Amino acid sequence: METTPSHTIGLGEESSIWFKLTPLLRGDPENPMRILMHMMDRYGPVLPVNMANQRVVLISEPEYFKHVLVTKVDNYVKYFDGLKPIFGKSMITNDGVLWQKIRMPQQPAFHPDMFAEYIPYFLKAIDTKMALWGDLAKSGETVEMVEQTWTLAADMICKALFDRNMPFNPHVVFKCVKTYTDVMNHRDIRLRKQAGEVFEMTEENAAKAMEVWASVPPAVIGAHPREERERTLLKMIQDAVDDPSVPEFDAAQAVDELKQYLWAGTETTALTLAWALYETSRRPEAAERIRREGEEVYGDREPTAADYSGLVYTRAVIQETMRIYPPIWGLIRVAVGEDEIGGVKINPGDRVTLFAYAAHHNPKFWPEPESFQPERWMAGNAKKQVKYSYIPFGGGKRSCIGGAMSQVENTLALSLLLRRFRPEYVGTDPARLNATVTLTPKGGLPFKIRELG
Structure with a gap:
C-alpha cells in the first residue's frame, strides 16, 4: 500500500476538458459523436457551452478551423492539461519560440527523402508481425486488432527512427496506453485523491500505467543499437542535447521527445490501420483490390519507396479511414486573448475544440x-475537397510532424498484410465508438486471422 506517486499529478483533475465533454458524449451507445453533431446541426457551427467554471467552444466549419490553426494561430495555444504525464515537456506540448527551437533539430528526420531509408525497417517489423499472424491463423485464436496494430507501429518506430529493437514488451505498454486514454480511469484516481485515500497500485489503474510508461523511453535510449546508423531521429535528438546553442534541449528533453513518438505517433498510426482492417474485412472487394494492386506494383519482391506512389488505391483506403475515423476527433486549443469566431465572442481561457469528426462527416x-x-481520394477527386475539411493531422505550422510518414507505414502494412492474410472481424457489427482522448473502438476490434491459400 502506498500513496499516489508524484508522476500522477494532473491525472483526473476536475478542470480537465475531457471530463467536461464526457456528459455531452453520453446517450448514443454506438457513436457518441452523433450527439455533438446533432447539437451543432441545431445550434450552429460555433457552439459555446458553459460547463461549471469552464467555457468550451465547439467549432465544426473548415473556415473556422483555418482561423484558429493559421490566421490567428498565435492566439490559440495547445491544450494538454492532464496529458503532461504522458508527454512531459516534449515538442507536442510547447508553443512559440521554444516549440520552434525544439522542433528544428528533429524536422530533418521527417523529410520525405528520409522515407526511403526507413522503409526497409518498416518491412522488417511487418515481417515480424506476419510471422506471428501465421501462428495465429493456425491456432484460430481471437485477437484484439488495435493491440496487434499498436505493437506493429511501435516496432516500426523503434527500428526505423531509433535504430533499436523494442526493449520493452509492447503488449504490456499497449495495455497501459489503453488504461490511460480511457479517461474514465482518471475519475477513479481523482476521487481517491480528493478523499486522501491510500490505495494499492495495480495494473488496472492509471497511476500504475504511468509508472510503466515512464520506464519506456529510457529503455529505448539505453538499448543496444541495431546497426549503429548515423541518420536516425534518435541521433538527431542526441546531437541536440550535445549542442550548447540549444540549452533547452537537455537529457530530460530527449526522454520527453521519445515519449511523443512512442505514444502519439504509435497510437494514431495503430488506430488508423486497425480501422482500415475492420473496413476491408467488411468489404471483401476492397481487400481484393488491395491484393491485386500489390501484385501489380511490386509482385513477389518487397516494396520500395518508388512503389509507394503506385499503391494508389491502398493509400486511398488509409485516407478514407482517417476521414471516417479521425484518431484525434477533436483538436483542443486555449484562447490567449479575445477574439471572435462566426459571430461568437471568444474570451481568454476559453477551450476551443476543433470538432474534426463533424467536418469529416459533413455532407456539405x-x-x-x-x-x-x-x-x-483518387483520379483528381481530392482536388475538389474544401481546404481544412479534412484535418486528421491538424493544420498550419503546428500540423503533426509525422503525418506523412504514418501514411507510408500504414499503406505498406495494409498492402502486405492483406496479400497474405484475410483478417476476419468477429465483433459487434457495426463496431461501436468510444470517444476519449482519441477515437477508439468501444470494447475493441476482435479478429480471427485467416491465411490465404
Whole structure:
C-alpha cells in the first residue's frame, strides 16, 4: 500500500476538458459523436457551452478551423492539461519560440527523402508481425486488432527512427496506453485523491500505467543499437542535447521527445490501420483490390519507396479511414486573448475544440459522408475537397510532424498484410465508438486471422 506517486499529478483533475465533454458524449451507445453533431446541426457551427467554471467552444466549419490553426494561430495555444504525464515537456506540448527551437533539430528526420531509408525497417517489423499472424491463423485464436496494430507501429518506430529493437514488451505498454486514454480511469484516481485515500497500485489503474510508461523511453535510449546508423531521429535528438546553442534541449528533453513518438505517433498510426482492417474485412472487394494492386506494383519482391506512389488505391483506403475515423476527433486549443469566431465572442481561457469528426462527416463537404468510398481520394477527386475539411493531422505550422510518414507505414502494412492474410472481424457489427482522448473502438476490434491459400 502506498500513496499516489508524484508522476500522477494532473491525472483526473476536475478542470480537465475531457471530463467536461464526457456528459455531452453520453446517450448514443454506438457513436457518441452523433450527439455533438446533432447539437451543432441545431445550434450552429460555433457552439459555446458553459460547463461549471469552464467555457468550451465547439467549432465544426473548415473556415473556422483555418482561423484558429493559421490566421490567428498565435492566439490559440495547445491544450494538454492532464496529458503532461504522458508527454512531459516534449515538442507536442510547447508553443512559440521554444516549440520552434525544439522542433528544428528533429524536422530533418521527417523529410520525405528520409522515407526511403526507413522503409526497409518498416518491412522488417511487418515481417515480424506476419510471422506471428501465421501462428495465429493456425491456432484460430481471437485477437484484439488495435493491440496487434499498436505493437506493429511501435516496432516500426523503434527500428526505423531509433535504430533499436523494442526493449520493452509492447503488449504490456499497449495495455497501459489503453488504461490511460480511457479517461474514465482518471475519475477513479481523482476521487481517491480528493478523499486522501491510500490505495494499492495495480495494473488496472492509471497511476500504475504511468509508472510503466515512464520506464519506456529510457529503455529505448539505453538499448543496444541495431546497426549503429548515423541518420536516425534518435541521433538527431542526441546531437541536440550535445549542442550548447540549444540549452533547452537537455537529457530530460530527449526522454520527453521519445515519449511523443512512442505514444502519439504509435497510437494514431495503430488506430488508423486497425480501422482500415475492420473496413476491408467488411468489404471483401476492397481487400481484393488491395491484393491485386500489390501484385501489380511490386509482385513477389518487397516494396520500395518508388512503389509507394503506385499503391494508389491502398493509400486511398488509409485516407478514407482517417476521414471516417479521425484518431484525434477533436483538436483542443486555449484562447490567449479575445477574439471572435462566426459571430461568437471568444474570451481568454476559453477551450476551443476543433470538432474534426463533424467536418469529416459533413455532407456539405463530403457526398454520402457515412459511406466508405476510397475512390473519393483518387483520379483528381481530392482536388475538389474544401481546404481544412479534412484535418486528421491538424493544420498550419503546428500540423503533426509525422503525418506523412504514418501514411507510408500504414499503406505498406495494409498492402502486405492483406496479400497474405484475410483478417476476419468477429465483433459487434457495426463496431461501436468510444470517444476519449482519441477515437477508439468501444470494447475493441476482435479478429480471427485467416491465411490465404
